[in-house]
Amino acid sequence: MTANEDSAAIRATPADQAAALSQGAAAAVDILEAARTELAATTLPLAVPEAQEARHWIRESLAQLDDYVIPRYRSLDAPLLAVVGGSTGAGKSTLVNALVGYPVTRAGAIRPTTRQPILLHHPQDAGWFEGHRILPSLERIRGNVSASPVPANQAGAAPDAQAITSLVLVGHHHVPQGIALLDAPDVDSISDDNRRLAGQLLAAADLWVFVTTANRYADAVPWRLLLDAASRDITVVVVLDRVPPAAENEVRTDLQSMLDRQGLGAAKLFVVPESPLDDLGMLPEESVAPLRHWLGALAANVGGRADVARRTLNGAVNAVSIRMEGIAAAAAAQDLAARELESSCLHEYEQALIRILDATKDGALLRGEVLARWQDFVGTGEFFRALEQNIGRMRDRVGAFFRGEPAPAVKVETAIETGLQAVILDEAATAAENVDRRWRSDTAGRHLLGADDLSGTGNGFDAKAAAAIRSWQEGLMEMIRTQGQGKRTQARWLSFGVNGLGAALMVVVFSMTAGLSGLEIGIAGGTAVVGQKLLEAVFGEDAVRRLAQQARDDLHTQCQRLLDDEKERFLSRLAAAHPRSGTELFRHAKALRSLAGAA
Known part of the structure; x- marks a missing residue:
C-alpha cells in the first residue's frame, strides 16, 4: 500500500465504510434482480429430458431469491433468522419454548403439531419482520403471549387443516435482540404442504437449528437437508434431543463422525438430555442453557452476526448460480x-x-x-x-x-x-x-x-x-x-x-x-x-x-x-x-x- 493509500484508509470513517457497503449491496441487488427477471421469464415448455428437474430448479431459485437472498442484500444489518427445523416428533416446539423460557409455541403428541409457523423476535426487532422483507408470500399475523402461562399443548396457534399462507409473529423479551427464532413445520411431515413450507422456511434462514433425536439422527430425510446445507455453506447448529444420559457419549461421537464425513464438521453440536417435562410441558432450564447462551452471544456480537449472514448469503447466491447453470443447459436443450x-x-x-x-x-x-x-x-x-x-x-x-x-x-x-x-x-x-x-x-x-x-x-x-x-x-x-x-x-x-x-x-x-x-x-x-x-x-x-x-x-x-x-x-x-x-x-x-x- 502506498503512503497515499494508507492515508486514505486511515481517513475512512465508519460512515464512509457504511456508504461503500451500501453501494456494493445496491449493485448486488441490481445483478440479482436481473437474474430473477430472466429466471421468471424461463418456462421450459418443451418436453425434453432435462425440463422437469430444471422447472423445479426455477421454482427453488425464485423462492430463494425472493424469500432470502434479495431481502438480505437489501438489509444486511437486519437480525439473523434462525429457523428451527427437523423431523416429526423431534421436539422442535418444546426446544423453542425452553429457549424462550415460556410456552409460546404449541407442542404435543398429535402429528403434525407445528402447522402454523411462528416467528419469535425481540419486541424492538418487530419492524424487521412485520413487513414483507422476507418470505413475502406469507401474510403476517400478530400473535400474543398470554399473561399467564398455558400448557405447551395449548400454546401458540391451533393446528389448521387448511394450507398455511401466513406467518405468526410473536414478540418476547426473552428472545435476544439481533436474532429471531422461527418454529417450522416438520421436514418429513405427512402433509405435502407442510413439507414444502418447511423447505421454504429453511431456504430463508441465515442459520439452521436442526433438531433430531437419539433414535432418529441417522434418518434419510434430515440428512438430505443437511447435505443441501453443506453444499450451500449455510451455518448449521445441530441439536441432539432426548438423549439418555447413559448413551450420550456414544451417540454424540457417532453423530459427530457422520457430520465430519459429510462436510459438516464445523457445525455446532448441542445435546439435550432426556428429561421429564413440568406441568406446562417445559424442559428444565439447564437442559438448553448451552444453546441459549450460544445464541445470546451470537446475537450480541455484531461482527459474528455479519459473518454468519455473509457466509449463508454467499452460499445461497452460489447455489442459485449452480442451479441457474443447470436451467441454462435445459434451456439450451429446449432451443435445440x-x-x-x-x-x-x-x-x-x-x-x-x-x-x-x-x-x-x-x-x-x-x-x-x-x-x-x-x-x-x-x-x-x-x-x-x-x-x-x-x-x-x-x-x-x-x-x-x-x-x-x-x-x-x-x-x-x-x-x-x-x-x-x-x-x-x-x-x-x-x-x-x-x-x-x-x-x-x-x-x-x-x-x-x-x-x-x-x-x-x-x-x-x-x-x-x-x-x-x-x-x-x-x-x-x-x-x-x-x-x-x-x-x-x-x-x-x-x-x-x-x-x-x-x-x-x-x-x-x-x-x-x-x-x-x-x-x-x-x-x-x-x-x-x-x-x-x-x-x-x-x-x-x-x-x-x-x-x-x-x-x-x-x-x-x-x-x-x-x-x-x-x-x-x-x-x-x-x-x-x-x-x-x-x-x-x-x-x-x-x-x-x-x-x-x-x-
Whole structure:
C-alpha cells in the first residue's frame, strides 16, 4: 500500500465504510434482480429430458431469491433468522419454548403439531419482520403471549387443516435482540404442504437449528437437508434431543463422525438430555442453557452476526448460480429441440414445394385430361401441318377457331386447374403426414401435438388451393392483356382471344418433357410447339420467354403461400410454446458466481 493509500484508509470513517457497503449491496441487488427477471421469464415448455428437474430448479431459485437472498442484500444489518427445523416428533416446539423460557409455541403428541409457523423476535426487532422483507408470500399475523402461562399443548396457534399462507409473529423479551427464532413445520411431515413450507422456511434462514433425536439422527430425510446445507455453506447448529444420559457419549461421537464425513464438521453440536417435562410441558432450564447462551452471544456480537449472514448469503447466491447453470443447459436443450422440430417442418414443406414445381415443368401435367382438352382445342394433325407450312395461315385459322368456339380454351383452363389442384393437395398432405410422423417420434414434438391429428391438410385447404390456382390463371390473363396493349400486337391479340392465349401460355409453362416417354414425348412436344409458336406469332420470341418466366414465378409464389399457411399449423404450436435459449441464463449464472466469489 502506498503512503497515499494508507492515508486514505486511515481517513475512512465508519460512515464512509457504511456508504461503500451500501453501494456494493445496491449493485448486488441490481445483478440479482436481473437474474430473477430472466429466471421468471424461463418456462421450459418443451418436453425434453432435462425440463422437469430444471422447472423445479426455477421454482427453488425464485423462492430463494425472493424469500432470502434479495431481502438480505437489501438489509444486511437486519437480525439473523434462525429457523428451527427437523423431523416429526423431534421436539422442535418444546426446544423453542425452553429457549424462550415460556410456552409460546404449541407442542404435543398429535402429528403434525407445528402447522402454523411462528416467528419469535425481540419486541424492538418487530419492524424487521412485520413487513414483507422476507418470505413475502406469507401474510403476517400478530400473535400474543398470554399473561399467564398455558400448557405447551395449548400454546401458540391451533393446528389448521387448511394450507398455511401466513406467518405468526410473536414478540418476547426473552428472545435476544439481533436474532429471531422461527418454529417450522416438520421436514418429513405427512402433509405435502407442510413439507414444502418447511423447505421454504429453511431456504430463508441465515442459520439452521436442526433438531433430531437419539433414535432418529441417522434418518434419510434430515440428512438430505443437511447435505443441501453443506453444499450451500449455510451455518448449521445441530441439536441432539432426548438423549439418555447413559448413551450420550456414544451417540454424540457417532453423530459427530457422520457430520465430519459429510462436510459438516464445523457445525455446532448441542445435546439435550432426556428429561421429564413440568406441568406446562417445559424442559428444565439447564437442559438448553448451552444453546441459549450460544445464541445470546451470537446475537450480541455484531461482527459474528455479519459473518454468519455473509457466509449463508454467499452460499445461497452460489447455489442459485449452480442451479441457474443447470436451467441454462435445459434451456439450451429446449432451443435445440425447437430448432430441430422447426427444421424438420420447413424441410418437408420445402420438399413439397419442389415436387409441385417439378410437376409443373416436367410435362407431367400435360397427361390425361389436360392433354385431351388441349388437343380438342388446337384440332387434328392437319393443324400441325398447317403450322409447319405457314404461321400466318395458322394464325388466321386458329383465330377463327377461337372466335367461333371459345369453350375449348376454358376447358383447358379447367383441366389444368383440376390437375394442378390434385398435385398441390397430394404434396401438401404428404408433407403434413411426414411432419406429423417426425414430430411424434420426438418427445417434445409429441407433447406439442398432443391428441390432435395434423397428418392431413387443414380444413378448407382444397378450396384455398382452387382459389390460388384461379388467381394465378387470372394473373396470366392480365399479363396477356397488358402485353397485348401495343398497336402492333393488338390486332393479333384480339384475333386469338385472351382465353386462347392464356391456355397456350399455361401449356408452354408446363411443357418441358422430362419424365415423359414414348408417344407422350411426341404429343407433349408437339403440344409445346403449338403453344409457343402461337404466342410468338402474337408477341414475339423474347416476350413469350418473359411471359413464361413470369407465369412460373407467380405460380411459385401462389404455391409458397399455400404451403406457408399449412406449415403454420405446426409452427404456430412451436411459437406459442416460446422456448428461450440458455445464453442469457448462462450470462446471469456467471454474474451470480462472480458476485458470490467477490463477497
